[in-house]
Amino acid sequence: MIICRNKQKNLFGENITQNNDIKINTDEFGLQIKTPYSAKFLEDLKREIPYQFRMWDADLKIWRVANQFAEKACEIIELNYGYCPEIKINDSNSKFQSQTYLIEYIGRSKERDDSGESFSLGFCQNAWNIVFPEKALKEFFEGKADDQTVTTSQNNKLTFYQLLGIKQSCVQKDIKSAYRRMAKQWHPDVCSEPDARDRFENIKTAYQTLSEPIMRKRYNAGLMFEKEANKTNKKQSKLSTTYGYAPPLRCGLITIDGEYSVGKIIVSKIHAWDDWQKDGKTAVASWDTLQNEISIKWV
Amino acid sequence: MNLVKGSIENIAKNNNTSIAETFMNIDAIILIDVSISMADKDTDSNQSRYDVALDELSKLQNNLPGKVAVISFSSFPSFCPNGIPNFDRGMTDMAKALKHIKIADGCGIKFILISDGEPNSKGDTLSIAKTFETKIDTIFIGKETSSGRDFLQKLSDLTGGISVTQETEKLHFLETNLQLLLNA
Numbered sequence: 001m002i003i004c005r006n007k008q009k010n011l012f013g014e015n016i017t018q019n020n021d022i023k024i025n026t027d028e029f030g031l032q033i034k035t036p037y038s039a040k041f042l043e044d045l046k047r048e049i050p051y052q053f054r055m056w057d058a059d060l061k062i063w064r065v066a067n068q069f070a071e072k073a074c075e076i077i078e079l080n081y082g083y084c085p086e087i088k089i090n091d092s093n094s095k096f097q098s099q100t101y102l103i104e105y106i107g108r109s110k111e112r113d114d115s116g117e118s119f120s121l122g123f124c125q126n127a128w129n130i131v132f133p134e135k136a137l138k139e140f141f142e143g144k145a146d147d148q149t150v151t152t153s154q155n156n157k158l159t160f161y162q163l164l165g166i167k168q169s170c171v172q173k174d175i176k177s178a179y180r181r182m183a184k185q186w187h188p189d190v191c192s193e194p195d196a197r198d199r200f201e202n203i204k205t206a207y208q209t210l211s212e213p214i215m216r217k218r219y220n221a222g223l224m225f226e227k228e229a230n231k232t233n234k235k236q237s238k239l240s241t242t243y244g245y246a247p248p249l250r251c252g253l254i255t256i257d258g259e260y261s262v263g264k265i266i267v268s269k270i271h272a273w274d275d276w277q278k279d280g281k282t283a284v285a286s287w288d289t290l291q292n293e294i295s296i297k298w299v
Numbered sequence: 300m301n302l303v304k305g306s307i308e309n310i311a312k313n314n315n316t317s318i319a320e321t322f323m324n325i326d327a328i329i330l331i332d333v334s335i336s337m338a339d340k341d342t343d344s345n346q347s348r349y350d351v352a353l354d355e356l357s358k359l360q361n362n363l364p365g366k367v368a369v370i371s372f373s374s375f376p377s378f379c380p381n382g383i384p385n386f387d388r389g390m391t392d393m394a395k396a397l398k399h400i401k402i403a404d405g406c407g408i409k410f411i412l413i414s415d416g417e418p419n420s421k422g423d424t425l426s427i428a429k430t431f432e433t434k435i436d437t438i439f440i441g442k443e444t445s446s447g448r449d450f451l452q453k454l455s456d457l458t459g460g461i462s463v464t465q466e467t468e469k470l471h472f473l474e475t476n477l478q479l480l481l482n483a
Contacts, residue, residue, distance in 0.1 A: 157317045214406045215323060221403040222322030225368070225378040229318065232377065 022077060024087050029094060030066040030262050031073055031087070032057075041080040048072055051112040052119065052131045055262045064262035067094075094260040098271060101130060103254050105285045105294040108244035109134040118245065122254075123294060130258075130265045137247045140270035143167045159223060160206035163199070165248030168220065172213065179207035181275070182248060185284055190297045192286040193246070251285035251296070252276050303357045306382025310365035318380050325408060326366045327481055328400055329356065331384050332414035332440075334373040334391045343468045348415060348440060349386050355473035357382065362478070372396035393418035397427045397435075405432040411480055412454070413465075413473075415440035417447045425457060434460035436480045440467060 025032040030053075035041060045054065045063065053066035065073040070089050077084040101124050109118040109132075120137065122130035142162060161168050164178040183204070184190075188197040210216045255272040258265050276283040281298040288295040302309050311321040337349040344351065360367050360382045369379040374389030376399035391414065400410060410433055418424045428435060435458045437451035443464045455462035461483060465473055 157315075157320075159317070159319065209323070217406040218323045218403070218408070219319055221406070221408075222317075222319030224402055225322060225370075225380070226318040229378050229380050 022081055022083060022085060024074075024077075024085050026087060026089050029260055030064060031070050031089070032060070033063040033065060033073060033077070034061070035063075035077065035081060038080050041076065044076045044080060045073070047114055048076060050115050050117075052133075052264060052266045053261055055264060057263070066261040095257075095268075096259065097257045098255055099258075100253055100255045100272075101265070102252075102276060103130060104251055104276075104283075104296065105287070106132060106137075106247055106250050107287070108246045109137070110244045120245070120247065124265075129263060130267060132247075132267045132270075134245050136267050136270055137245070140273065141165045141167075141248055143169070158202070160210050160219060163203050163206040163248070164210070168223070172211070172216075175207065175210050179203065179211075183207075184282060184299055185249060187284075187299075190284045190286075190299055192288045192295050193250075194289060195246075196286070249273055251283055301381060301383070303360050303382030305360035305362070305364035305367075306380065307365060307368055308380040309360075309382070311380075321365055322368060324365055325368050326363070327409035327411055328368045328370055328403060329359075329477070330370050330372060330376075330396055330400060330410065330412045331356070332373065332391060332393075332412075332416065333371040333384050333386050333388070334416060335388045336416050337386070337440075338388060339467070341467045342470045344471070348467060348470060349384070351470040352413070352440075352473060353384065355471065355477070356384065358474040359477050362474075363481075370396070370400060372399070376400075391416050391418045392420075394420055394423035394427050397424065397431070401427070401431070404430075408433065409481060410435045410460075411438065411477065412436070412451070413438045413440065414451060415447065415467075417450050421450060425454060428454050428457050431458050434458045436460040436483075437462045438473070438476060438480070439464050440470065442466065 021036050023034040049065060049069045049072060053069050055064045057064055067089055070087070074084045074087070103122040103124050105123045106120050109120040111118050118134040120132040120134065121128045122132055124130050164175065164182055166174060166178045170178075183200065186193070186196050186200045186203055188200055191200075193199070209219055253274040253276060254270060256267045257269040257271070258267045278298065284297045284299055286295050307318055307321045307325070311318045314321070331352060333349060337352070338347050340347050342348060342351045356369060360369070369382050369384055371377050371379055371384035371387070372392065372395070373387040374392050375387070376396040377385045377387070379385060393412070393414065396412075410431075412435055414437070435455060437455045437460065439448045439451045439462065441447060441464070443466075448464060452462045461480060463476055463480070465476055
């Protein structure tokens with residue numbers, strides 16, 4: 001149980017009395033904060049509390065802050081308004097394991113705060129309420145960080161393994177099924193993503209190379225040497241294209257570990273990613289830039 | 300000069316591909332010794348062995364764009380995608396260098412090892428060479444009669460490769476000899 005207390009005193013050393021403009025309620029996920037507008041308060045809040053643990057509720061015009069940052073939020077309120085109401089927070093177990101969600105679309109990752117981490121948002125149950133850390137996505141598709149192949153900093157090209165959404169250690173028979181899946185998802189006739197055409201061609205090249213054992217061996221050697229050269233020259237970089245990291249799949253039935261936080265689900269680990277299927281067809285989700293909305297096509 | 304024309308990095312940039320993709324199309328890996336002895340200035344132009352070798356390797360890459368990968372070695376091996384061997388001036392750990400290129404063994408890439416001395420451990424080097432499917436050709440830089448020459452001959456024999464001598468006074472013919480080995 002966490003208690004935030006008013007610590008401010010006035011010039012006479014007396015406790016500052018209640019400020020009715022500041023209201024804090026609590027629910028099982030955290031604080032609901034209502035304050036007068038202050039640019040400084042917003043700046044402090046966004047700097048001190050990571051993106052995935054805060055949320056602006058536009059309907060109620062309140063900030064929601066996760067329990068684990070309640071004390072920090074109270075400090076920020078006191079600092080900016082000179083007062084913070086006393087509150088009691090019940091610790092709750094918000095973590096879960098192996099739950100499956102139908103994600104209709106996952107966007108590209110980007111940095112959303114100053115933490116240096118990038119996140120993708122997933123659209124589920126009519127809201128952008130599932131947060132996928134880029135590292136969780138990469139770990140699922142590419143393996144642990146040390147095993148992940150990295151692109152060269154000179155042109156940020158995805159590796160053939162990244163294009164097919166498979167780990168470098170995969171067996172040969174998995175390459176064909178990965179190619180079929182990716183070709184379906186990125187075919188420019190059904191995928192509206194801005195780089196679909198290029199990506200589709202690259203997926204074909206990736207398959208042609210990796211499906212030949214000798215060429216795959218040559219390519220693997222090239223990847224190892226490239227990784228070594230990048231380390232030596234400190235050129236190792238996050239994948240940062242003009243658009244941000246796009247997971248190779250953009251929709252599906254995804255089984256995750258995570259935790260509930262201020263109206264969001266923060267993913268910590270992805271266990272499985274199955275196609276979203278209906279009546280024998282598979283969904284291909286993409287962002288239609290003309291309509292500025294998610295486009296779902298069934299193939 | 301920080302990028303040799305025709306080097307893997309140069310070709311990758313020109314074609315807007317990755318180094319790994321460009322590497323796939325190489326014909327040979329040149330493994331070049333950059334130990335302290337390569338600083339000797341006993342070439343016919345009074346340049347160091349390293350400087351002449353660098354010029355010759357640059358010529359080779361320029362003539363065979365994207366077909367040659369350069370890996371330098373002394374105490375440690377180092378992949379040089381820009382085509383310029385890192386002049387470490389260390390020891391001659393040939394065994395480590397061979398272990399490093401083992402990942403590219405058996406996929407049709409030629410190996411040519413250039414050295415002017417004997418390795419730290421002859422036994423370890425030969426043990427690793429024995430495991431290679433691919434022949435290892437060698438070029439000894441120095442006099443025909445020196446013991447380092449015998450070792451490189453042995454290494455090539457073990458793998459079915461060719462071994463030649465490149466005297467330091469004629470080091471500017473290195474590129475020619477490399478071309479001959481590549482076409483052999």
